[in-house]
Amino acid sequence: MRILTFAKRTLKEMLRDPLTLMFGLGFPAVLILLLSAIQANIPVSLFEIHNLVPGMTVFGLSFMTLFSATLISKDRETAFLTRLYATPMKALDFILGYTLPILPIALAQAAFCFVVGIILGMKLTLNILYSILFVIPIALFFIGLGLLFGSILNQKQVGGICGAALTNLTAWLSGIWFDLELVGGAFKKIADLLPFRHAVEIEQMVYAGDYSELISHLLWVIGYALVSIILAVILFTKQMKKG
Amino acid sequence: MKAIEIKNLTKRYKDVVAVNDLNLDIEKGELFALLGVNGAGKTTTIKMLSCLIKATSGDAFLMEKSIKTHTNAVKSIIGISPQETAVAQGLSVRENLELICGIYGFSKDKTKKKIEELTEEFGLNEVLNKRPSKLSGGWQRRLSIALALIGEPEILFLDEPTLGLDVIARSELWDTIRSLKGKVTIILTTHYMEEAESLSDRIGVMKQGRLIALGTAEELKKKTGAEKFEEAFVTLVKEASK
Numbered sequence A: 001m002r003i004l005t006f007a008k009r010t011l012k013e014m015l016r017d018p019l020t021l022m023f024g025l026g027f028p029a030v031l032i033l034l035l036s037a038i039q040a041n042i043p044v045s046l047f048e049i050h051n052l053v054p055g056m057t058v059f060g061l062s063f064m065t066l067f068s069a070t071l072i073s074k075d076r077e078t079a080f081l082t083r084l085y086a087t088p089m090k091a092l093d094f095i096l097g098y099t100l101p102i103l104p105i106a107l108a109q110a111a112f113c114f115v116v117g118i119i120l121g122m123k124l125t126l127n128i129l130y131s132i133l134f135v136i137p138i139a140l141f142f143i144g145l146g147l148l149f150g151s152i153l154n155q156k157q158v159g160g161i162c163g164a165a166l167t168n169l170t171a172w173l174s175g176i177w178f179d180l181e182l183v184g185g186a187f188k189k190i191a192d193l194l195p196f197r198h199a200v201e202i203e204q205m206v207y208a209g210d211y212s213e214l215i216s217h218l219l220w221v222i223g224y225a226l227v228s229i230i231l232a233v234i235l236f237t238k239q240m241k242k243g
Numbered sequence B: 001m002k003a004i005e006i007k008n009l010t011k012r013y014k015d016v017v018a019v020n021d022l023n024l025d026i027e028k029g030e031l032f033a034l035l036g037v038n039g040a041g042k043t044t045t046i047k048m049l050s051c052l053i054k055a056t057s058g059d060a061f062l063m064e065k066s067i068k069t070h071t072n073a074v075k076s077i078i079g080i081s082p083q084e085t086a087v088a089q090g091l092s093v094r095e096n097l098e099l100i101c102g103i104y105g106f107s108k109d110k111t112k113k114k115i116e117e118l119t120e121e122f123g124l125n126e127v128l129n130k131r132p133s134k135l136s137g138g139w140q141r142r143l144s145i146a147l148a149l150i151g152e153p154e155i156l157f158l159d160e161p162t163l164g165l166d167v168i169a170r171s172e173l174w175d176t177i178r179s180l181k182g183k184v185t186i187i188l189t190t191h192y193m194e195e196a197e198s199l200s201d202r203i204g205v206m207k208q209g210r211l212i213a214l215g216t217a218e219e220l221k222k223k224t225g226a227e228k229f230e231e232a233f234v235t236l237v238k239e240a241s242k
Helices: A002-015 A018-041 A049-077 A080-085 A091-099 A102-119 A126-133 A135-152 A155-172 A185-193 A195-208 A214-242 B042-049 B071-075 B093-103 B108-122 B137-149 B167-180 B193-199 B217-224 B229-241
Strands: B002-013 B016-027 B031-036 B057-062 B078-081 B155-159 B185-190 B202-207 B210-215
Touching: A002 A018, A002 A049, A002 A091, A002 A102, A002 B093, A018 A049, A018 A102, A049 A080, A049 A091, A049 A102, A049 A135, A049 A155, A049 A195, A080 B078, A080 B137, A091 A102, A091 A135, A091 A214, A102 A126, A102 A135, A126 A135, A126 A195, A135 A155, A135 A195, A135 A214, A185 A195, A195 A214, B002 B042, B002 B185, B016 B042, B016 B185, B016 B210, B031 B042, B031 B193, B042 B057, B042 B155, B042 B185, B078 B137, B093 B108, B093 B137, B108 B137, B137 B155, B137 B167, B167 B185, B167 B193, B185 B193, B193 B229, B202 B217, B202 B229, B210 B217, B210 B229, B217 B229
Parallel strands: B031 B185, B031 B202, B078 B155, B155 B185
Antiparallel strands: B002 B016, B002 B057, B202 B210
């Protein structure tokens, strides 16, 4: 009951923030349109619609970290969390109340990217539905990061780390903007060790209906999602005890 | 009956002793003011009593429930209005009230009744559909106290409730606080001498984590031979430094 009440509040606050609509739905869609226009004039396989939309879906998810971290950080700074800590709310109520409502936003964002893709000529197949569902573990990773950063950073730091650093990291190390194989070397090795590239591979493979190497990419993402969520729970609970 | 019984309560942060061996009893229905300069330990005391932080040593009993061993029971009988506004900025006043009602597990009917009751008591009707960011500081503090009362607390903590408010808003908030006297035990921290003198039944003066004086405003003035309460406070704090 408390989880539901708190989750409703999280959802309302997020949907009322114009940044959520602007960056959550608008920005990935604008990028898809823009890069598709470039692709129409100068063909690059990377920006072909069946590669581009799954990639942008993952890039868009990086904003979930920004949204959740901003809200949690704001709640800490305005002492709203202090008020709630003195109520019968438990750590689990907070953690689920913050994370659960972001999941439907992430799914809606992914669906919106695919709708834009369909308008631009992407094939409408059942694989799109599967691709949207496979967003869940990726979204959990980004939401976990949001809870983690929101627990330890102030709003200004959240803007810098989640708004600038993480979104750039996601863009560069995921192979959305350039082919990681062409860059090679240490850059590619780092990209292979992080979850962003694997997340894009998952989305592209599921859309293509190619499940041959899906498990290995999925394991990377699930592993990172688990680590980010566990760390987030530890840090949030620690902050809660500090009052 | 004692609402609060504090026994040797201490909070230490590495080398700093924020609250030092505090012993204090507060009666049920009393409005008790904790007064002190910055860093005196007032907010730390409130945070320990409301189970927001753990005491290093000692204990306190709120309606006979230990803050160390019965945290949940204590949380169920207290309300807190922190120093900051502490409201959900993206929700309207009504939605803020509904949220806290939901957290306390109220039914729809009880939520409706509680909101009507608090709207009447705090005169919130004209701002119910506004967001807190659109309200003046005085209205925000009123909302903050209303939120703290939703759980029907037996003990209410008001941490610097009038900080930063103008004279009129402060006077209006004092009326609100006075209206709660007797219905609930109130522990109020403040920097303002006239606030403590005007509102409270008894005053505790803290300095560097220690309770250096305790009594009614009149008793403290008599004790120091001061005419005004502010003079009494300054004398007490200066004497404690010697």
